[in-house]
Amino acid sequence: MSLDRNETATVERLRPADARTCADILRRAGEARQTVRVRGGGTKEYLGDPRPTDLVLETTSLGGIVEHVPADLTVTVGAGTRFRELEDALARAGQMLALDPPHADAATIGGIVAANSSGFRRARYGGVRDLLIGTRCALVDGTVASAGGRVVKNVAGYDVNKLLIGSFGTLAVITECTFKVTPLPVATAGLRARFRRAADAYAAADLVARTPARPAALAIDGRARDAWELVVLAEGEPAAVDRAIAIAADAASARGRAERGDVTAALTALRELPASADGVLVRASLPPAAQTAFAEAAMRLEGFMRLVSDAASGIVRVEVRGDDDVLVAAADSLLADARVCGGSARVERRPDRLRARVEAWGDGDVPGLFLMRRLKDAFDPNGILEPGRSVVS
Secondary structure, eight states: OOEEEEEEEEEEEEESSSSSHHHHHHHHHHHHOOOOOESSSSSSTTSSOOOOOOOEEEEETTSSSEEEEEEGTTEEEETTSHHHHHHOOOOOTEEEOOOOOOOTTBBBBBHHHTTTOOOHHHHHOOOOHHHHEEEEEEESSSOOOEESSSSSSSSSOOOHOOOOOTTSSOOOEEEEEEEEEEESSSEEEEEEEEEESSHHHHHHHEEEEETSHHHHHEEEEEEEEEEEEEEEEEEEEEEHHHHHHHHHHHHHHHTTTESSSSSHHHHHHHHHHOOTTTTEEEEEEOOOOHHHHHHHHHHTTTEEEEEETTTTTTEEEEEEEEEEHHHHHHHHHHHHHHHHTTEEEEEOOOOGTTTTSOOOOTTTOTHHHHHHHHHHHHHHOOOBTTTTSSTTO
């Protein structure tokens, strides 16, 4: 075992080279009541309301492909591996991990799982929760625990993998992940359609989503009250791809203008949507049927700049710019509107000066919050992991 240690005047940075060392670090931190920040590629440090910590545990030394079995369509990989590195390695074997997370060049596998960062491809392939079949993690009591396994049909009892997805590192430190992979698509095609009304864009997306020829991605980009765009990506066998794009073109042409072409750059830009330095970015998770009402309410807000929606899953992000009072009012409205629509929301980005006025989780009225707190207490009784990162930490 090796441990690369880099100490500063205020925060100790630790880079464990294996799961056992990682677990030992957590055990010692728990005994000393030292708080711990878990860092992979550093691409999601803006999430939540993170507070200063005593230690930063960096996972980048926990990298590399542990096992790839192409015939079984599975891959096991260290949590510190960057997504782009895994993508390139799988491509050489004619396979892919069907995620397309933001910040793909720098984001690590552990961070993608911990943040539940799936991307638009969930429309066809599912998200992290559908592709992750096994995990290994370090717990604060010094235990190295495993869940699931390296074969697809392996779940017996509780599916502990699901607890780690979207936990933001507040329960344990993920050290290794096993995924289902899929062959690279034989054919790919895209379509972009423009509409004057949000309702028309969502109606077209709904028609496409309900067809048997499922698209690989179905995104909506709204920049103004009368400027909405639907972006469709189809992947698979040539006949299926042609059918999916034809259906999308028919659905779009009834309400707007459709144009076939490469949409790779467009989808990448939508995935990377940031708020400006003085803006607010809110992420809502909604029932798909409620997206139109939420979008129409969002575009009426003062300071509305842009809305990006994963129309197949109901994940919507809204960017607002303006003075401080405008940003605070918009954030409050969006969080409330998401609840009214039967969903939930969080503030993903806001200027540092507004952190006291704009809380990441709003008023904390989150469904199932008491169960989340009990889980947090069971996994991390001293509350040392990722203070402030999630609604329960």
